[in-house]
Amino acid sequence: MNTAILALEDGTVFEGKSFGAPTERSGEVVFNTALTGYQEVFTDPSYAGQIVILTNPQIGNYGTSSGDNESRGPFIEGLVVREFSPLASNWRSDAAADAFLSRAGVPIVSEIDTRTLVRHLRTRGVMRGVLSTTRSDRAALVETARSIPTMAGLDLASRVTTNERYEWTHGVDSCSPSELTGTPRPREFHVVAYDFGIKHNILRRLVHSGCRVTVVPALTSAEDVLALKPDGIFLSNGPGDPEPLTTQVGNIRRLIGKKPVFGICLGNQLLGLAMGGKTYKLKFGHRGANHPVRNEITKRVEITSHNHGFAVDPDSLNLNEVEITHVNLNDQTLEGFRHRSHPVFCVQYHPEAAPGPHDSHYLFEDFTRLMREAR
């Protein structure tokens, strides 16, 4: 069997069976506990720079289907699983997961004791690692793991953003004759969406809720955005540390108060910084599809989809200006807030789901309501 090795910066080394691309990639090693949606994880740009462990031991079972991509292709650096299925069994599948990742040059290591690995990261915190099918010198691999830059301080968003502006018009389509997606709203609003690594399902949901979307590069200036005469501005999810993104934060600061603003994930962190708050790195992040988040306004609990390693420190926010709207019930971290005087709100988790529960779709309706009121 072809072996692959995962080496961590703290010297821990795991060896397993190799699938995917025969190559070597490195990055921050993180774990996701979702039971479904591996393809959405592969293709979520927020995973740029990360080697992903999936705790569901059986991966690949239902293959991949082009309709389920969250971006132009896979962004993960590498995949670590307990058991990988070369066979794809699902009527929608148009490519096996193996081929899907190979084509994108992503290595896979299978037969790994992912539970032990996750418990390791849970106690030590996330760390850098190398996944290699080409080298077997463990010491050398550990060295490489130590040599790669850490996430903190990296501007990954500018690396994954689009080079030029484009229009998005594709709505939500159903995956089965029985899926009830609801009738799309008539096009009513023009939304300019900053692409810091935006997921397609955010765009689909915006269109579904009645928006025409113009996607702009991460560094587009506030003025250029306003020049597009948007009804509202969207701040997307994206990879890595928000702090180095000072230009973006500057732009956002200049947009607050001008137009309704909705931010998700990285967008939420950038808004936090723009409103004078601070962000910090979580020990091992939130990555999964089962996090309970309470809406502090309605007191309803939503089961939500998460993918973030950084978070906004609620104590750093000026609560006269900012109102906390969502809290994570597992660890009380801040999951969402809004501006008290301007139509600006954001959530740390992923209301667009993909993968994950649909409990939070209502936030897109909230956004369109704000735009309607702002007219």
Next chain:
Amino acid sequence: MPRRNDLHRILIIGSGPIIIGQACEFDYSGTQATKALRADGFEVILVNSNPATIMTDPNLADKTYVEPLTRAYVEELIRRERPDALLSTVGGQTGLNLSVELAEAGVLDKYGVELIGAKLDAIKKAEDRLLFKDAMRSIGLETPQSQLVTTVAGGLDFADRIGYPCILRASFTLGGTGGGIAYNKEELVEILERGLDLSPVHEVLIEESVLGWKEYELEVMRDLADNCIIICSIENFDPMGVHTGDSITVAPAQTLSDREYQMMRDGALACLREIGVDTGGSNVQFAINPKDGRMVVIEMNPRVSRSSALASKATGFPIAKIAAKLAVGYRLDEIRNDITRKTPACFEPTIDYVVAKIPKWAFEKFPGADPTLGTQMKSVGEVMAIGRTFKQALWKGIRSLETGRAFGSEKLEKSLITKKLITPTPDRLNYLRFALAAGYTVEEIHDLTAIDPWFLTQMKEVVDFEGELAGTTLIAATREQFRAAKRFGISDVQLAKTWGATEIDVRNRRKELGIKAVFSRVDTCAAEFESFTPYLYSNYDYGDEAEPVDRKKVMILGSGPNRIGQGIEFDYCCCHASFALQEMGVESIMVNCNPETVSTDYDTSDRLYFEPLTLENVLNIVDTEKPDGLIVQFGGQTPLNLALPLKRLGVPIIGTDPSNIDLAEDRKLFGKLLDDLKIPCPENGTATNVEEACAVAGRIGYPVLVRPSYVLGGRAMVIAYDEDMVRQYMREAVSFSQDRPVLIDRFLEDATEVDVDALADGGSDVLIAGIMEHIEEAGVHSGDSSCVLPAQSLSPQTLATIEDYTIRLARALNVIGLMNVQYAIQDGKVYVLEVNPRASRTVPYVSKATGVALPKIAVGLMWGRKLKDYGLATGKLSVPQVFVKSPVFPFNKFHGVDPALGPEMRSTGEVMGVGMNFGEAFLKAQISAGSPLPDKGTIFISVNDRHKQEAVDIGRRFSELGFSLVATRGTANALRAAGLPCKTIFKVNEGRPNAVDLLKGGNIQLAIYTTTGAPAFYDEKAIRRSAVTYRVPCITTMSGARAAADAVAARLRDPIRVWSLQEIHEAKTTVA
């Protein structure tokens, strides 16, 4: 919404006796709910007719009633107890139906009892298939088209519209009777006619078939604030067409993309909201067309179900416990997750392993029953296995089944493969492996079975590897091969078989190579958070999380999957063992693989190992835990089979020495012991060929009882009345050999059978806990006959003799803990039938009748205490009232099976009736067992000549009670000769109208019908069958008939009254 403080007393209705489709899972749910509510300061009043349950333990609820689950008795109970609320959702279908009945009858309003859990309209919307379908369509969810028809013609043209095959379900019949799958017009007409005929309302639901679609279940919870969470997704290995209860099921779902899964999740939540189940757990069943993803809703259960139990054990999320808390007002986010402690119960569990459930059937006990699996559940039990991968879980599960046959030694017919794959039966799983080994491709098998190719491919990987292993040897096998084998879930036994080695050779070699099992935790969160509950399963990865604690500890081996002859009674004993150990400050470690049970709740014992009960898996745990003691006497036969091997390997087994347990099973040794003690047993001998058998039988004298060695539950045991029957038995019935001879005993005719449970401390003290007199005469398996405490008809000398024998046997076998002895009394002489130095089926019943938890004391004794430490000494426990235990049979599920009772046990469960006199107790027991006795009408009597005189006495009593009599010619003559008015009717083969016509026409309220002894003739069988079908109680023994007369007298005499166990035993039980 926090806890409701307007509620104080809550009534919980249990699910009654264990029947097919409703097993221990509702003891699990009722027990969890009761514990949770009491812990929260509520007073809990519990009613359940099943004495073998943990939930009916006097110290679990505040008031515990073991009474019939019928409107009349529960209304009386409500009148006495005045509960504020009734929790309707934790007692299975029985509890739910009774709750509905009480609500609709106005009983709940009359006494101001609020229905909590699910409201009446929600329950009805969910339970009525047509209302349900309309509700689903109204929210845009598809369901298979269907229509209620009342005529064959109507059925035919609806079938023409939806096409064949189609599914038929007769309305209001027992356990799906009268339903089926029609593949063409002819079958439709046939099934439809039968169904219309069997349905009391002459109504059949015809439904569009979605056979072969993928079947799924989602377990959903909802609180009063409308927070909804999915606990677990379950995918059926067997596609639509095989009842979920009979399917191998897998958690989590394996072949759904996130898009499809979320579509199903949305559907489940919408369904719950539309039906309006406002709190608690429900389960929603879906089918998905593998070709285009079309999804239909099959049904939803607005209550805790079998799958909820499975989901709880599979995820570590205690659904029943949480459901109970939600019912009293809590919100999900107000409840804590016990396992992580930090996080709330308001989340969706995620798992990093795979769970497989495999059902267990008992067709061998029901000759004539059709073993085809379909839309009606037929399995009697199930096992669950947890593995890091599906392969590991499945192979572990197969090992947990205790088929009695070494893995791979199943007899498989190559010529049958295709047939066995197309038509699902219990051995389809074996045939899948066999077909793969025989070179069938995944595609071919998928075409024949519609089982998802992913599952088949997983199986193929293992089967192929088994091929590779066959090519090597114990010595040649590499470390990598060993490791792969174990990671695939292949057992040491299977490796040993493949390599012609012993299991222990394989084990040693494996450990030499450093391949050892490790234990991982079930933690609800895939290790994202720390787990504080040692709920463990073995696997062959690297990290070990067992973290054994260094303190005095004892391991308890559970009883594995339910089966006829070994069920919940033994789980009761194991749980009590655990509680007792904890009370003594000893760490209790439970090992079991039955997801339905209380013993596999993570909070029943200090530590839980969810593992197969095999030597290999037990030894792995022993290696890790190094227990100070191991208990094998509480789990029925399963742990006993491991006792000697474990002892040989030096595992410290506490209580009665395994070799003495074994001695009691060994004919020769035991016979010698009885001789030495001068205790009589029926004359007996053994034979290893036909002639020998006839000779032995001839010497002993007919009738004789013949059976193979080493059987349980009276397996393959028959009464032979003459040499021909012996020859036939030896020819057809059994396989025997030099070391497994056929056992032949003189059959004691018309003997009274007695069961005795006793406690002994290895010193000189022996406490007789109960002397149970059987209602049916010896010859009806002890597990199948009703029995009564205290004994009703035994003379003082007989009782004295029984006590004397029991005490001497206990001392001779140096029993430490529990012992069960079966006696038969014929013409005043007491014979020993068998001795089981271990917990017996009757222990829970005796515990409840005496108010003394026998297993608790037994564990103390095993741990070195003496009876006197409990204020007990040699003597006998007394019972304050009359307690009757009656069996419950699954005959309504098995068409064409003769319900006549015999030495082979066939009951699935039991009930207990409590009364001031025997009649009352027996009456209640019969009501609880589902065969209520009439208070007026016509009695049909037909008995063989030996019983004519008794028949006259019984006939007289019934006519005095105001019943009219009909009888077949011979019996009728006898009755008339005695001056009793009586109508003569034809036997089935004599003409019409005959007994069957009368039964069908509802003209007979009770049938008394004894066997002629010889194998049942068609005629007898036909009558007993139709009695079952048309729900007319049918008594097949004279002693049973006598008891029935007492009961009917009681029914006409005594008021409806109920007692809680607490009040019955208030006056602390004293030693008589």
